[in-house]
Amino acid sequence: MNLLLLSVIFLVSGPKGQPTTALYSNGFSGAVGTVATESSPVHDIQDYYSASTATAQMDGEGHLQSVNPDQAAATYRFRLDPTGAPSEKFGAVKLTADVRVPSENWVGFGFHGADAGGILTQGADAGPWALIAPTYTRVFGGCVTSNALDIIRTDGLCSAGDWITLDVTYFCRTETVSLQINDHLLIDRQPISHTASFSGQTETPSLQWAQVQFFYQEAGTNGGGIVDRLIIETYPGLQGPEDQAAMITPHPQFLWNEDSFEYGSEPIDAYQVQISTESGFRLLVVDDTIQTTRYVPVDPLAAGDYWWRVRALRDSGPGNWSLARRLTITEPAGVYTVPSGSSASDIAAVLAVADNNSPAMVRFERGTYRVAPSSDSSVLSLNGASDLIIDGNGSTVMIETPDAGFSSLKSCTNVTVRNFSIDYDPLPFAFGTVTAVDTGNNTFDLQLWDGTPRLDDDHMAAAQLAGNGWGVLLDTKVPGRLKSNVNDFYRTEDSFAQVDTNIFRLALTAAHQYRISDFSINDIFVKLSRQQGLNYVFKSKDLTFYKVVTYAAAGANLVGSYCDSVNVLRSGSRIADGRWASGCADGVHCQNFRNGPWVQGCSYQGIMDDGANIYAIPMYVRQKFSNTSFRFYNTATYDLRADDQLTFFDPLSGWPIGGARIVSSTATNVSGVNYVDITLDAAIEGAISAGTSKIHTTVYNVSRNGKGFVFRRNTFGDSRRYGLFIKSSDGLIVENTFEGLSGPAITVQNNPGWPEGLNSSGLSVISNLINGCTFSSYILNQERGSIELQAKGYNGTAEFESSWKGQSDICIQGNTIVDWQRRAIRAHCAENLLVEGNVIANTVDSFAAGQSNYAIYLKNTANAFVWDNQIDDSRSLTGTIEVQNSTNVVVLGNTVP
Structure with missing residues (x-):
């Protein structure tokens, strides 16, 4: 059986009518003598069809009966599943009918296979069915010769002429059956199977056709069994965890x-x-x-x-x-304690013992742990671990190695890290006040605050030399929030001068000298020492970070590759009192996840890169053997699986070349170099540019783009750049708050110049609050949106907007966008788009800059619906709803000033 469950139900009780969830219902209300056929069911069934023998007729009083007592198979049948046997959509199948018990022989209810002329008692692929006779009932796995359960006598329960409600429920995953007459449960999930009469082999019962069969039945007036009502309901099935x-x-x-x-x-x-x-x-x-x-x-x-x-x-x-x-x-049987005051090596030793005795829990005694792991290592480091809970018990871990992380989980399964606060001493960033600006020499003086590292400290100098020591200007009143209408980062020269106690003179690099006008005396400047991620996950599955709160991080709070189902819950970053930032990079950074992260109840404040970034990194073509056979460089090729969907993308045009699913992938070595040979199920017809630069053909594993991610009820505030940077599919962004971000709250676009990709489909952006975002000059000069969609290409020098409508099947619904700049909602390069019920408003009197400002702006879109949005912005708008170069766009019911 497939992992999904199957369920079909005939359900009847109480007065005539039908449940709102009925898939099929028939009250047999036709005229006397008419054959029981219908043109359609209650709800849509693909290729629905019903049929009846001439002797299965309605009696004019709302009943179905047989009018030929000499016929063994007067039948009424209808097709539920046109695809054959069996349907795998549902969880259980319950057959229910209001039936009058016959005076002799029986009436049957059940399923059979693909043959429209089949009957319950015959056929190689008959499905489960039940009969009601004058003194007994019985259930069969298939045709009458197949795996019948014991006869159940109905003496004292019902007799000939009585009206009963017969319920038969088939549970496909477990291949069991239940039988109930009125309120009496006679069979409770008893195993049943079907042995084909022609082969003697056990088969999965077929549920393609449902049927009522009258076996040698008189008409109702002569004591024959009659059916009053027939209903089929579906009960959904579940995927996981497994039952019990x-x-x-x-x-x-x-x-x-x-x-x-x-x-x-x-x-x-x-x-x-x-x-x-x-x-x-x-x-x-x-x-x-x-x-x-x-x-x-x-x-x-x-x-x-x-x-x-x-x-x-x-x-x-x-x-x-x-x-x-x-x-x-279950509670882990083994609990291993980390004593208060333990060193990094002490912690590692306890982890090793727990790992060797899992399932287990590692519990820290509550306190503050000052630890100094080795450079480029982590406090919690596990490889190949499973079934562990690491509980900080509310402890604070103070990391004294600036380029070390907190956790590293590689090839791990079912690991939970919870109840920790993380901080660094020394901090991985410096901050201070601008005390002087020399526009002629493109320099500024920075007086460092107490508690911040010096710029010539080893970790600060190392980051600067590695190109990871850039900085940002902040709002002087709101820690973490960038200064409005200035650039969103600045690079300084490697050399600097100390001009006074704790005052350093920095010079902007040639590329940034034109931005010296952004600087003013008393500005706050933060200079980063960007290093490895705080929590690193790799090739792992089912990980959870719960209440892991960060006050300083040299890199992303969580960064991972090639993982599946990582949960980040009630965690995030906080700006400590007296500081101006909390982290040097992203909140959640996920590349090539098979299933995306679930992030809920988190708050990210004062981080210096995106709140989250979800994407796939590309593979590159070494050689094309045919339209279905390729050799890839051994980059981003981990865990390629049969049926994975690949998309070949041409950066120079900004368009996909084609897509296909993997049939097979084989690692190979040529002259000491590792490659992967790929066979596809469909031809890639377009021209392929082999090579590994950003202008060559990039191949994205769409099955590993972090699909199915969830961001729910989080706060992303007072930080640099984007809230969410999405290049993934089937994701949910719901009930989050985005406030004080220098860039768009939600940007959905590929990034071929990096490169990251590819496109999004099946995305829901629902009921989010976006307040005062998109205000850096870099963003303002690009006409960006608080929520935005776009597709891009790359020409070797810069990215450009593509004509490809790459973002599809996207719902932007019920969001509130306040004090936006340029565009509240900007949808370019999209199709099958719903923009509905959003509120666009203001609390400030003017825009940050004098450029054009539109509430909703569509360009290069198709099949878009802009409905019932409320634009309640009193500022002077260039326009409310603008549509350019688009087709089939419906604008209706919107409230505008």
Whole structure:
């Protein structure tokens, strides 16, 4: 069986009618003597078709009956799944009918395979079915010769002539069945199988056609069995964790598949997720909604048993709950203590013991740990570890090695790091006040604050020489926030002069000398010593960082490559009292993740690069053997899998060349050089430019672009550059706050000049608050947006806007954008776009610069809907909604000044 569950239901109880979630319903209300056929089901079913033998007719009183007692198979059938056997969309199949018990022989309800003329009692691919007879009921795995369960007598429960509700539920993943008559459960998830009569082989039952079969039945007036109503409902299935799974991970990832929740054409708005400590869901620990097909609890689940379920939410109401699954969170048997005052080597020794005895917990005694790991190493370093919880217990770790990190997790699985505060002494950045500016010599004097490193300290000088010692000008009133309408970084010459106690004279490099006019006396300047990432993850899966709060970081708070499902929860960066920054690089930086990160409840303040960056790094072509066969350089080729989707991209045109899926990948060595040979399932027809520079053909593994990422209820504030830099698919950005960022809050675009890519599709940007972003001069001069979409090419010198509509299937809905600059929403190079219900407003009286300012700006778009947006901005706008070089754009119901 496929990992997804399958479910089909015939469900009837109470008065006539149908559940809103019914896939199919028939009350047989036709005229007497008419054959029971329909043109369509309740909800859309692909290639739906129904048929009936001439002797299965309606009696004019809302019933279906047989009118030929000599016929063994008077049938009514309808096709549920045109693809063959079996459908893998759903979780369980419940067949329910209101039926009058016959006076002799039986009436059957069930499934059969692809043959439209098939019947329940015959056929090699018959599916599970049940019958009701005058004194008994029985369930079969397939045709009448196949794996029948024991006869169940119905004496005392019902008899000939009684009306009953018959429910038969088939659970495909476990291949079990339940049978209920009225309120009496007669069979409870009993295993059942189907043995093909022609081969003797066990087969997965087919659920392609559903059917009612009258076996030698008189008409209803003569005591024959009749059917009053027939309904099919689908119960969704779940993907993982498996039912009755056990794990120590307190933040498990819950997964399901959208297809399992579909029963018609009405779109799904969101999913409701419930987690309970008892099976009846009366003691809920989680009752939440999410707009994607996965869920991670933001707070840990305590050890114990849990039941979880999911249902789809639509405008018409909620769907059926999925089948509930049980999950057990276990306490690690081994607990290993890190004593207060331990050194870096002491901590490493405890980790090694725990790693060798996992599942285990490493618990720090609460306190402050001053540690000095070796250069380019980490305090917590694990390789190949699994099933560990490392609990700081609220401790502070003070790192005394400026170019060391806090954690390094390589090839790890199911590792949780939680409850730590991280700081550095000395700090990985210096800050001070500008005391003098010499525009003629392009210099400025910087008086360092107490507690900051000197510019000639080893780590500061090393970063400067490596090109990682640039700096930024900050707002003098708001720590972390860049100065408005100036450049967003400055490089200085390697040499500098000390002109007084703690005062240094720095000169801008030739490339930045024209920006000396940005500097004023009393400005705050921060100079970085950008080094390795604070938390580094590599080739790992199912990692969680919970309440890991950083007050200083030499690099990104979290940086990782080739990982799968990393959670960052209630963590982030804070600006300590008396400081002006917290980190030298990004908040969350993910490259080539197979499944993207889940980031929730975090706050990033005072970081000097993007809040998050999600992308794939490209591969390069060494040789083209044919349109389906290539040799790649051994760059970014880790974990290529069959069926991975590749996109070949031409930077010079800014357009994709083509795409195909991997059939096979084989490592090879030619003259001592490693390569990877790739075979594809479809031809790449366009011209390929072999080589490894940025202008050559770049190949992106779209299956490893961090798809499915979630940023939920976070704050990104008072920091340099972008909030979120997205080149990934199927992501969710919901209920976040972006405030005081020098660049766009959310930018969705490829970056071929770096290079990073590629494009985004299936992206939802919903209910975010964006306040006072996009104010650096670098951004203002480019007509950027608080939320923006764009596709780019690279000509060897600079990036340019492409004519390719690379960003697709994107929803920008219900966001509030306040005190924006240039563009509140800027959508270029996009198709299948919804911009709906956004509020665009102001609290300040004017724009930062005198350029053009539009609330919503579309260019080179197709199939776009701009609906019901409220533009409530009292400033002087160049325009409210502007559409250029676009097709099929609908602008409707917007409120404008």
